[in-house]
Amino acid sequence: MKVLLIKDVKSLGKAGEIKEVKDGYGHNFLVARGYAKIATNEVLRQYEAAKKREAQELEDQISGFKDLKKELAKVRVSIKKPVGEGGALFGSVTKDEVANALKEQKNIEIDKKILEFDTIKHIGVFDAEAKFKHGITAKFEIEVVGE
Numbered sequence: 001m002k003v004l005l006i007k008d009v010k011s012l013g014k015a016g017e018i019k020e021v022k023d024g025y026g027h028n029f030l031v032a033r034g035y036a037k038i039a040t041n042e043v044l045r046q047y048e049a050a051k052k053r054e055a056q057e058l059e060d061q062i063s064g065f066k067d068l069k070k071e072l073a074k075v076r077v078s079i080k081k082p083v084g085e086g087g088a089l090f091g092s093v094t095k096d097e098v099a100n101a102l103k104e105q106k107n108i109e110i111d112k113k114i115l116e117f118d119t120i121k122h123i124g125v126f127d128a129e130a131k132f133k134h135g136i137t138a139k140f141e142i143e144v145v146g147e
Helices: 023-031 041-073 095-106
Strands: 002-005 018-020 036-038 076-081 124-131 137-146
Touching: 002 023, 002 041, 023 036, 041 137, 076 095
Parallel strands: 076 137
Antiparallel strands: 002 018, 002 036, 124 137
């Protein structure tokens, strides 16, 4: 019997491969435990359609990240903080503050977990980076001004 592996099976193959196995092993182990489906024409068509859909979604996600990278390259977000003597801030600028400022000022919604920048404890202009999936990074500037 031919089966389409849904999950990796040690000593048999990886997910997405079509394998010829004995009927008992295929029905009683692989199909019963959800490791494989019987390789009918309909199952193979559904699998190919799902693969195409996933590839399209991945392509759309990557192009979205690239568009966001171009948009962020032109951005300088401004954050107001209370200042002490010599331009030193009370506290420091947080990732949450930067993400909120991006949303409020530029209408760009970014998860604060992907933001990276050095600790900011003075007024001035600083570089920041957003690290998206698939190795795409976008650089932008943070301007810290005193209140």
